[in-house]
Structures are given as C-alpha cells and as structure tokens.
Amino acid sequence: MSDFKAIYTRVQYLRILRLGLQLFMVTSISTSILGCSEPKLTNSTFKGQTMGTFYDIKVAHFPLTKSEQSSIHTEIERRLEQINDQMSTYRSNSELSRFNLSQAVNDFPVSEGTANVVAESIRIHKITSGAFDITLGPLVNLWGFGPDKLPQEKPTTEMIKAAQSRVAIEHLSNTENTLSKNIDALYIDLSGIAKGYGADVISEYLESLGIENYIVGLGGDLRAKGINASNISWQIAIEKASTTEHSVQHVVAVGNNAIVTSGSYRNYYDLNDERFSHTIDPITGQPTQHNLVSVTVIHPSAMTADGFATAFMAMGKEKGIKLASQKQLAVYMIYKSGDHFKEVYTEAFSPFFQK
Known part of the structure; x- marks a missing residue:
C-alpha cells in the first residue's frame, strides 16, 4: 500500500x-x-522513443490496471530494444553491424526477425526491379543519411561510383536464421523497412494478450485493428506536403491494416544552395530529383507497406503508380506540378477514403 x-x-x-x-x-x-483494490481503465496509451523516432500506442476497450499497463509498457520497450539490437546500423554490436563488418561469410547466425526482414526486402527488391535495395547503405552513408555525419561537400562522381560498386543485393542470401554474402564489402541498411517490422511486432504482441482494438504508431508507420475509444474505426490523417505546417490532406479509415507514409518534403538537408532528399535512387546513386513528394501505402503488414513506400519514392510517380496498380496495391501519392501539389492513387486505395 x-x-x-x-x-x-x-x-x-x-x-x-x-x-x-x-x-x-x-x-x-x-x-x-x-x-x-486497483481500478481498471478501459483505454490505455503507451509512449516512448525508438529507432530515432517516437512511438505512440493506444489500446481501447481492454480494461487494464496501472500495474498491468506498466508491465505491458515494459514489454513493449523490451521488444523494441531487441529490434534495435538486431537491426540498427547505429549500434556497433547489433546483428546487422557485425554482419556488415564481417568478410564474405556463409551462414552468419542472426535472429529469425532479422532474417525475415531481409527475406521480405529481397522480395520487394525483385518486384520493384531494384528500386528497393537494402544494400544501398554505402550510398546512404555517403550522402549523410546514415550513422555518418553530413558531408561538407557534395560527393564526387568517383565517390558515388565507388559506393555503387558495393551496392549488390544479388550477393546476399538468407535462411530462416542466417545471412550469407559472397563479397567482403556488402553492407546492409534496413532503415527503409525496420520501423514497419517494429509496428508489426508490437501489434502481434498486443493481439497475443487478447487485445483486439489498438493502433500502433512508430514514426510514420502505423498499424491498426478494431475500433477506437469512440467506438468507430481508427481515423488516420494523411498530411499535406508542406515543410512549414502540419495540415490534413485526407482522412482515411484503414480498418485492420497498416498505413505507412514516406516523404521527401521534410527529411532533407541543404548544402551549397542545393537540396538533397533522403531517398536515394539505386540507379543513379544520388538523391531523387523527381516531382514525387509523398507516398502512402495501406497493407496488412506494416513491414511490407514500409518497403513499398520507400521503393515507390525512389521510382517516382509514373513508374510507381503503374506498378502499384498492376500489383493491386493500395497506394496514394502527392506530387508537385508547377507551384501546386496534386494527388494520384490506385483503385485499391479508394475504399479507404473517409466520406
């Protein structure tokens, strides 16, 4: 007491x-x-920081005591910390960092989680004809969007070519609990898909407790199920493409799905009067220069949605929307036309708009 x-x-x-x-x-x-006696609260919120961003998790219509909330929060933190220990390139002793630092190796032992994320990454790479490439790390680091500091000068053509020579996903393979590479310099970066995986992990943990009404948010990666505290489906706002304000473009009801947005309009830096986006084109080895500024993907898996959102940002509007339509993916894009922002979306996305 x-x-x-x-x-x-x-x-x-x-x-x-x-x-x-x-x-x-x-x-x-x-x-x-x-x-x-300890009263139970029907709705709970869990917040914190992970993977260089914030997480915000809401649970509805599931009575929990304060001590039960504390136990769940501790377990959420533990699972997210475990993912960092597996896949972070910012931690020198993570599974991924140790694999990256190794020479060519067969059957390097990793967790099932890391192997699963790599397997899905390879699948999306094939579907997008290389637009999503987890071996892009040398280029990501070269342009200052990895654990290295921002460059003081724009990388030269020779530096870009040298980094591109190490971008080679065809030299990577996996089993259920191992990774292999047949060249020494291969470097993996899972930042374009790991947060989605994290949202899936926490969602599945909540469901294992019998929780059927929740929304899990890790940065721009969200996964929802059931209804909110007001007894309606979770409402998600798609932001307008703006660097100066936070305003709503559309509201969507995602049902029992994940929704992930990838955009270039906030994650960038300026150097010598040039602006560089965090989205790197694997073909050119440089930050993308097209007019696509935001991609939103709805899919049952946040990991899969995350990977495709990253890929479509690299592909650009025309190629991206064409492939998304062919694969019947629910995809929404905002692009710049002159001084205005316009939108385009696939038929599969239409049912999610809130009337």
Missing part, C-alpha cells in the same frame, strides 16, 4: 478502538475494498 493508504488505515484503527468491535468489522471491510 502507499503511505497515504497506510495512514488512512491507522486512523481507522484508532477510531475503532474508541467506537467498538461492530464498527471495526465494517470499517475494516471498507478499507479493504476502497484502499487495496
């Missing part, structure tokens, strides 16, 4: 000595009910 409860009980006891046994029996029962 808390100090307050202990003081309250002692006061009741002193009153009992004065007022007799019958009152003792009544007040003792009351103290037990009012002082020691």
